[in-house]
Amino acid sequence: MRRPLKKMMMTTSCALAVALAPAALFAQNPPTGQPPATPAQQAPAPPQPAGPAKLAFTTDAGLLLIQIKPDQTAAFEELVAKLSASVAKSTDETVKKQMGSFKVYKSSEAMGGNALYVVVVDPAVKDAEYELFAVLQKVLTPEELRDQTVIDMSKRAAGAFAQGYNKLNLTRVGGGM
Numbered sequence: 001m002r003r004p005l006k007k008m009m010m011t012t013s014c015a016l017a018v019a020l021a022p023a024a025l026f027a028q029n030p031p032t033g034q035p036p037a038t039p040a041q042q043a044p045a046p047p048q049p050a051g052p053a054k055l056a057f058t059t060d061a062g063l064l065l066i067q068i069k070p071d072q073t074a075a076f077e078e079l080v081a082k083l084s085a086s087v088a089k090s091t092d093e094t095v096k097k098q099m100g101s102f103k104v105y106k107s108s109e110a111m112g113g114n115a116l117y118v119v120v121v122d123p124a125v126k127d128a129e130y131e132l133f134a135v136l137q138k139v140l141t142p143e144e145l146r147d148q149t150v151i152d153m154s155k156r157a158a159g160a161f162a163q164g165y166n167k168l169n170l171t172r173v174g175g176g177m
Contacts, residue, residue: 055131057124058169064119064130065111065166072160073106073115079157080104082150083132086139095139098125114162122170131165133158 055064068076087099101123107116121130129135133154137145144150 054129054134055165055167056127056129057121057167058126059171060124060126061120061122061170061172062124062130063121063168063170064117065168066117066119067111067114067162067166068117068160069162070110070113070115072156075153075156075160076115076117078153079132079136079160082153083136083139086136086144090139092139094125094128095135098128098130099135102130112162 066076083099087095090096101121103120105118105120107118110116119130124130129138136154140150
């Protein structure tokens, strides 16, 4: 009588593991097309120790295509202005080098009914973090991160994203045309 019970428990355990495998996979991978999870969706936290960059370029240049809800472009542009002002006063030379080649353009044409912003990074600092909220957290002081106006601005900007970032790593082809 012991063997059938043991065999049944083993079969049940294997079946359960197979049934739960997709749930475990989905729990580990965020859905595509969603805006990036940002600290701005809550009160910004102090910068964390550096880990691998989540939005990095692996080539000498790159593009970010960012779709913003058409009625919330002011919130995104406020984020870009805050980022620019904060980088300008930063003493972090790596961030200054990284963001010194960071140019933001607004496309005249919409994309999927959303405003399209094109960020050109040339040259790119390879493997540096280019996610806007992460860079902002790096250049703001702890006091600025706790400032209610910064928290409110971050929440508005996070809500302005229609989709996550679309990243293109670029490699120059040909000569200096």
